[in-house]
Amino acid sequence: MTLTGQMLIGQHAITGSREAIRAIDPATDKPLEPAYAGGTEAQVDQACALASAAFDSYRETPLAARAQFLEAIANEIEALGDELIERAVAETGLPRPRIQGERGRTCQQLRTFARTVRAGEWLDVRVDNALPERQPLPRPDLRQRQVPLGPVAVFGASNFPLAFSVAGGDTASAFAAGCPVIVKAHGAHPGTSELVGRAVARAVKTSGLHEGVFSLLFGSGREVGIALVSDPRIKAVGFTGSRSGGMALCKAAQARPEPIPVYAEMSSINPVLLFPAALQARGEALAQGFVTSLTQGAGQFCTNPGLVIAHQGAALERFISTAADLVQHSPAQTMLTPGIFTAYKAGVDLMRAETVAIGLKGETPNQCQAHLFVTQAQDFLRDPTLQAEMFGAASLVVQCADDNEIRQVIEHLEGQLTATLHLDDADLESARALLPMLERKAGRLLVNGWPTGVEVCDAMVHGGPFPATSDPRSTSVGTAAILRFLRPVCYQDFPDSLLPAALKHGNPLQLRRLLDGQRED
């Protein structure tokens, strides 16, 4: 297939007429053809009109049909073959095995949501049968199910060109919930976006769905992005990216005559706590694990371990010196975009903490040198810039004088995606005492692991208090993400023929309902 530079408005390939961008190969700083012209307001309007027209039919697709659609997308992505891998590698500078792995994850994610759709638990069916004889007043027949919110605008991330982009987690979960999706493609990987977008559009067609179920737009966040979020037919937003980008979308969503929910995954430094016994027993191994996690993918993960908290002393010094040695020998890695490289460089250059190690210098453009910094708890507590996210392989060790300083540092943290505890048996009680604080601060807590690597499964939470996300009540990875795009509707005294299948008296979907206060077997 030849890339065309065209957007997809439903089944129609259309060339935008606003300023065009080209992807840049960050390994060479060379632009990649073709040009992708931005969409106009009229084109945003067209995509929204189609999505709105598709909503009522798409949201009532039988569960099996909707699951098959998700599986069809996965099949179409796999059928893109090597062209997809090559384009994604060129646009992101990420190594080929990483992109291949990410494709597997993306397709598995779609198939996992297919399983979740079929199981139907997300419909959360509740039935309270009529009690016509009740005194003083009879009870009517009341039945509740979840319905999708409506068309969803999805903004892909730069760092997962497949798993968090056009057919990534936000799109998969919105489709699973029954929402049409309009994707605003990330400017860093437009070719990858076009390929995947066409795969989704083919799945829409072969599944016999209304074309408005999916559109793909190009253009700037400030123009196309804000126009999309402001359109009255859009009912929710999924976003992964920077804090400033996420907050701009939140602001636009709140300024609408009808405000809508925004699920923005934004900023996290993922504190790692090293407890004394663990640090004493295996400081070198911890340093090794830490630097591997820190430098993986040039540190370009939302869950990158950007902060280490521990008691000062000889054991922590050994950890720091081992980690510093590893960082110093870590090779430079190409970052995703020149912009990300520039921001990283500015961040580490301005860092107000002691630099203890810098990784090897790169020889090609946009290469990230890992950085390790050290500071004291009191300085960390005084200077809020020390907990600003530096997107890349940089981390800060905070040395604490005692348990009290550790508590203060944790309490001082903004909301996080993850918090990690490295502990041995002797540390259990200290860890237990900190858990309530950590649960308030983060969406995922790990023991003796590293936060990079986010499993797509039922129990995952990739979310957390602000500014990790704009809405801590949900996750953007894992099957619970379907819940973000639903709302409850109650049907009172409906004749059976008017009830949706999920609520009919005969329970044709064989759901385990909450029936008169009891869960069915």
Place this chain on the structure above:
Amino acid sequence: MTLTGQMLIGQHAITGSREAIRAIDPATDKPLEPAYAGGTEAQVDQACALASAAFDSYRETPLAARAQFLEAIANEIEALGDELIERAVAETGLPRPRIQGERGRTCQQLRTFARTVRAGEWLDVRVDNALPERQPLPRPDLRQRQVPLGPVAVFGASNFPLAFSVAGGDTASAFAAGCPVIVKAHGAHPGTSELVGRAVARAVKTSGLHEGVFSLLFGSGREVGIALVSDPRIKAVGFTGSRSGGMALCKAAQARPEPIPVYAEMSSINPVLLFPAALQARGEALAQGFVTSLTQGAGQFCTNPGLVIAHQGAALERFISTAADLVQHSPAQTMLTPGIFTAYKAGVDLMRAETVAIGLKGETPNQCQAHLFVTQAQDFLRDPTLQAEMFGAASLVVQCADDNEIRQVIEHLEGQLTATLHLDDADLESARALLPMLERKAGRLLVNGWPTGVEVCDAMVHGGPFPATSDPRSTSVGTAAILRFLRPVCYQDFPDSLLPAALKHGNPLQLRRLLDGQRED
């Protein structure tokens, strides 16, 4: 018990030092003693500090203990006896049987949440066991539960001085979720609030809970209310009231460094659709049911039927003339406050539609005369003021020329709490065709009933798209309301001894978990 005019900050009764208000008996316009002085910023701060201090212990209360606390509140409210009933009648002008019924509903609501807490399904436990042998990477052990958001600020409603006030639905659901609550009492019924607040505080004490689990503040929404919503220790807000009040809280919540969710139940006119066969067969009976629902409680319900939509013609004319006759003979009823009466009067006086009936004139202050208006679909579509809520016993009949106008009128509606369909068998197909639109517009759909009367049960939805509420993803009545105050946390590779009871390998709480993708029996 003698009313003191004091606030409750934890277990301490404290007199505010800002401007004082007295309740007004709306039936006589006479003030009622004592005076209730507003809280200061320092007092808001104190209440928030206590709530924050109480959070970590309260949120880990065993399910049985938390359920018993909710039941203890119900018992304490019942133990207030006639003093509560008398004060609530005096402060609201509502008839004694109504207040007695509302007390029953309030206590039933607390006991229903106790049952929900015990069942534990709201914990939504998900377990994905470790797969150490998986290729290419092992899967860690991942476990998810729901934890409460944190201290919640609750703003009671004027029209349900018990069921939507100090110990009403928002407070009950927040307590059920494990959140401490700070109530900003409604200025219309401060004495009722003090009595109920003391009952809650006694339940806190006898249940052995941290005193910060509950505080009750007096003062203006603009001062105490905004200070409360702006406090960084408050993590969510529950509100029932006017659109302007709700929007002010939403704005304050969004302006915080850490924005928080606001559940504001605001404004709804609750459209009622009369289908042709039903209207033909039983227009008079429908008119009777309509006027009963319209005038109940002087129309001061969020679910009051403020809009009737039907085909024009002889059948609708008969409906209108029967309804007009009933409205004309309906006695005036005392409204909740002089302010509500004044707003209602202004609303009906400025209404830009034909007045077809006005109820009997009152002889005491603040009495609501029911109003029935009629307009044409095209006028309704042109004039957005015609769908502004008039809080009180006023309703507007929209006459439509054909099915297309009916569709246009529905599509033109803002979000609603309810939508009602009156239909006979011959109307089923017309109704079916409108259902997708109605599901997009409202949180509860009724057939052949009236929207007033909101059952507290598992299947109820008292919510809906904006401006019915600020967050359509939830309900403020019924047990699903507990879900508003929760967020998921994932525990990765935790040793069993550090896991919360809900997630331990032995499943000591005997929950039906989602275990490796399958729901347990």
